[in-house]
Amino acid sequence: EVQLVESGGGLVQPGRSLRLSCAASGFTFDDYAMHWVRQAPGKGLEWVSGIIWDSSDIDYADSVKGRFTISRDNAKNSLYLQMNSLRAEDMALYYCAKGRAPGLSPCVFDMWGQGTMVTVSS
Amino acid sequence: DIQMTQSPSSLSASVGDRVTITCQASQDIRNYLNWYQQKPGKAPKLLIYDASILETGVPSRFSGSGFGTDFTFTISSLQPEDIATYYCQQYDNLVTFGGGTKVEIK
Numbered sequence: 001e002v003q004l005v006e007s008g009g010g011l012v013q014p015g016r017s018l019r020l021s022c023a024a025s026g027f028t029f030d031d032y033a034m035h036w037v038r039q040a041p042g043k044g045l046e047w048v049s050g051i052i053w054d055s056s057d058i059d060y061a062d063s064v065k066g067r068f069t070i071s072r073d074n075a076k077n078s079l080y081l082q083m084n085s086l087r088a089e090d091m092a093l094y095y096c097a098k099g100r101a102p103g104l105s106p107c108v109f110d111m112w113g114q115g116t117m118v119t120v121s122s
Numbered sequence: 123d124i125q126m127t128q129s130p131s132s133l134s135a136s137v138g139d140r141v142t143i144t145c146q147a148s149q150d151i152r153n154y155l156n157w158y159q160q161k162p163g164k165a166p167k168l169l170i171y172d173a174s175i176l177e178t179g180v181p182s183r184f185s186g187s188g189f190g191t192d193f194t195f196t197i198s199s200l201q202p203e204d205i206a207t208y209y210c211q212q213y214d215n216l217v218t219f220g221g222g223t224k225v226e227i228k
Contacts, residue, residue, distance in 0.1 A: 035217075037166075044209065044219055044220075044221050044222045045158075045160075045166065045209055045211075045219040045222075046219065047211075047216070047217035047218070047219065050217070059216055061216070061217075062123070095165060095166075100171070105154075105213060106154065106171075106172070106213060107154075107211075107213035107217050108156055108168065108171045108172075108213070109156075109158070109166070109168060109211075110168050110171075110177070112165035112166055112167070113165065114164075114165055115165060
């Protein structure tokens with residue numbers, strides 16, 4: 001069974017850091033690009049970042065560029081998101097999503113985790 | 123940045139009704155458009171990719187069409203289990219989602 005399990009969310013003060021993880025199973029992890037998508041409470045979906053199968057190409061949304069870093073460890077079937085300088089507007093449920101292709105395009109999210117909640121508050 | 127304008131933001135329809143949602147891109151995105159369903163408290167689920175291709179296992183009452191800037195998502199006969207919020211998503215230039223359409227039963 002294909003499964004994505006996020007972890008690492010929690011309550012953090014503005015300006016602090018947090019690292020999210022996503023453990024993948026049930027598919028050949030290093031065959032596919034992976035992404036982070038977030039959803040603020042009661043709001044719509046916002047793509048955050050994507051990473052190609054071998055980490056050679058990475059993209060970020062403008063809203064997180066320079067503050068967030070995506071990475072992956074194919075040996076551990078894991079995806080990560082290092083979030084620095086967190087702001088109130090970063091508060092959201094963060095989903096790990098599997099891309100359909102090895103590259104960042106076509107960008108079709110065909111499998112999603114259940115998400116991990118990040119709360120930014122003093 | 124490419125903006126995706128989805129309408130309506132919500133709708134109420136009866137079981138068996140035909141439901142149509144539109145998504146307009148701020149520039150030509152060819153057919154690089156996907157549709158997702160998100161039920162309350164759940165992760166999104168891919169329904170349609172590349173504007174019109176039905177994802178494996180998705181019921182045939184769901185369909186999509188369009189090219190360029192104007193796209194349509196249709197449920198041919200609304201079922202109670204289709205209550206959800208639906209999102210379009212472009213990937214011609216990075217990734218952008220539409221604002222979502224909440225579908226309810228009348």
